Amino acid sequence: MPSGLRLLLTICLLCLPFAAVRAQHQLQLDVARFRSTDVAVKGGTVEIYATVSGKHLTYQRRGPKLFQAGATVTLEAVRPDGSAIYQETITLRPPVLRDTTAAIKNPISFQKRITLPEGRYILRGHLRDQYRAANTDIVERPLVMEFSSTKPGLSDVVLLSKPASRSTVEANNFIRNGLSLTRTPGGLYARGMDKLYFYAELYNASAGQPLVLRYRLRAAKTTKDAVASQGATQGAEGRPTVLTGELDLTKVPAGEYLLTLEIRNAKNQVLTTQTTTVRRNPADYAPAGAVMPR
Structure with missing residues (x-):
């Protein structure tokens, strides 16, 4: 092999780890769609749960042995013609650190709730490091808003880090149908998180209709359930039917899984299904809970 070609190959191989790091987004967008x-x-x-990695932000000295980072996240919902139907910029400041070499720099999260008419959109998030202009990240997700069907249908599934619970506090972005919801960003169940919890809404069920909710966790491209369960419910009157449940992850190994929800009627016929991705990594640390944006 010519020496020049050998040198080029060596440089390419050395660059691969850096390309892999660059491919990992610093900004993560979790989205859940619900009928109006x-x-x-x-x-x-649309509930938008944004999570910013704390590992790649630039930390600035704030005092003796005190360092803090800062970032702005601009969220946009864009129509097919390129015009924005929604746009907002949120400023984030991670907790102050005494040592910027610390291995754990917790991510920070926030949650927004917006309303959109039916249609197709692109949800775009643009992250900017306040102390290093070159450090930016753009994430885009297709967003389809369609709720006109009269058949039974499910909302997106919201993965939770703790059970949905009745709340007596004033309404905010974390409460739906009177339940306080604490998301787990990116569907990650990490160290110490041995239970999976979820929340979803069923639309167009007849009031009082007996229903069975079946849910299972299954590794991608397999036909065997890692864990499964079911529960009984009935159609709510004049409002969505709220669905919650939990699965024990104690014996579920690390990996990527699909959580599938099935709604069946009294004849055991499947009325509708919904899926979402779950990541299990007991060796990793779970992100801290979200804060209300300022």
Whole structure:
């Protein structure tokens, strides 16, 4: 092999780890779509849960042995013609560190709730490091808002780090149908998280209709359940039917899985299904809970 070609190959191999690091987004967007609570409105609610990695932000000295990073996240919902139907910029500041060489720099999260008419959009998040202009990240996700069907249908599934619980505090972005929801970013169940919890909404079920909710966790491209369970419910009157449940992850090994929810009627017929991705990594640390954006 010519020496020049050998040198080029060596440089390419050395660059591979850096390319892999670059491919990992610093900004993560989790999205859940729900039908509008106003049946006269053709559209729905979008809950955007944004998580920013703390590992790659630039930390600035704030005092003797005190360092802090800063970032802004611009969220946009863009129509097919390129115009923005929604845009907002949120400023984030991670906790102050005494040592920037610390191995653990917790990510920071926030949650927004917006309403959109039916249609197709691109949800875009643009992360900017406040102390290093070159450190940016752009994440885009397709967003389809369609709730006009009269058949039974499920919202997106929200993965939770703890059970949905009744809340007496004033309404905020974390409460749906009177339940306080604490998301787990990116569907990650990490160290110490041995239970999976979820929340979803069923639409167009007949009031009082007996229903069976079956849910299972299954590794990708397999036909065997890692863990499964089911519960009984019935159609709610004049509002969505709220669905919650939990699965024991104690014996579930690390890996990527699909959580599938099935709604069956009294004849055991499947009315509708919904899936979402779950990541299990008992060796990793779970991100801290989200904060209300400022």
